[in-house]
Amino acid sequence: MKDKKNKVRYGMVIDLRKCMGCNTCSVSCKVENDVPPGVFRSWVKVVEKGTYPNVRRSFLPILCNNCENPICLQNCPVNATWQREDGIVIVDPHRCIGCKYCIASCPYNVRHINPIMKIVQKCTFCHHRVDAGLQPACVESCPPGARIFGDLNDPDSEISKLLAENATQVLKPEMGTDPRVFYIAADKDAMDPFAVNS
């Protein structure tokens, strides 16, 4: 990890022991960020496995990981994608030319073209809310409180305590992106895009 010890670094933990797949996060994200129909910044992937009576339904809420080393930032030709000091990755709506190379480079499928504005958009941890001292919309609205958002560099924050006390996973660690969305008790078959076999 880069040396940013004294600075705020935002991240999210999603505790899948609590997630019930209600999609409140998907809806509140759409409402908060005016996300047009057909595209999503945050959604819940649902996977069902096994045969009756030995079955399980697993949920995997997906959103931008706001990576420490984002490939989209490396590949954006006009620097429209940039990273704030607190680690949140943002697309400049006035600079984006819509070349879509960032969408092609993102390993998490979380970037989309806004069909109305004709630029690329993505989850920004609701940076406008964070700047106002609020929690991101999905965190605020999650009924079982499965999403915890906060400063990863503050050892007393709830998120740091959760990360210290639990076994956590990130999506596609092999990409070297250092994701900042962590999952507790994520299902391997939900995390693997090629696991679907029927």
Add this chain to the structure above:
Amino acid sequence: MVEVREIYNVHHEMPLGILIANYFYFTGLSAGSFILSTLAYGFGMQKYKPISKSAIILATLLLLVAPINLVVDLEQPFRFYHLFIYFNFTSPITYGSFLLTIYPVCCIVYAYFMFKENLKWAKICGLIGIPLALLVHGYTGFIMALGKARILWNTALMPTIFLVSAMVSGLALMILVVLIMSIFKVDQRNKLKELALDLGKLLVFTIIVDLALMGCDIVILLTSHHDAYHAAMLILKGSFAPLFLGVEIILGSIIPLILLLVPYSRKSLISHAVASVLVMIGIFTMRFVMVVGGQSLPLS
């Protein structure tokens, strides 16, 4: 094996489509033709002189047309000038926007000296142009290779595969040009026929290198990590297998190789024409399979 079913997931629209494949195809043809045109004026191989002028005209025209694909593909085409005022030196597209400006200028200057028969300056411009031509097509390989999310693209072989396939398509295009020239230039027909057969030999060589590189790529994909195996299976058994195996490999490489190597047909101009057309179709399919096939693998 536990049965796993996907109940709900979001798959966003494929970002890059046939326009990008088309762009790669055009730059490849252009770079291939440019390098062939420098054989006579840059390296003094006189037997290739008849194609030099057509080659450089085609190289210039193709490279003027190619970026149109890119601009049309932008969601905000009128912001294309952002590429020249905001730079990101880790992005291959930033390098591309400069290469795509300098290279056509170099082509035009080179063509000017060539048509003026100013051999000294034609040679200098030709030799300057070779690295530019290689870069202009090589960087498109880097666009693919640095799109790290797509397993089919993210290989160190990609720039090399792109360059070799550019030479393959350029040679095929030049064989067709020579054959068309031989229809109109009756007095030079024997010389042109020899030239076509000569280019045919080069074509055989480049097709074999191309196939070898493709073979290496697939062997590594098959034996590498889990996602890479699925990428290999997509083009070997999955929905892109008919295009990859059928059109790119069999129709675009194996049949032309047979036509150009079997004693019965290797001296025939018609077999050269058929082989060249098939090769050009095969290389376009290769670009399409790489761009669209690479993106059809699920990410989430």
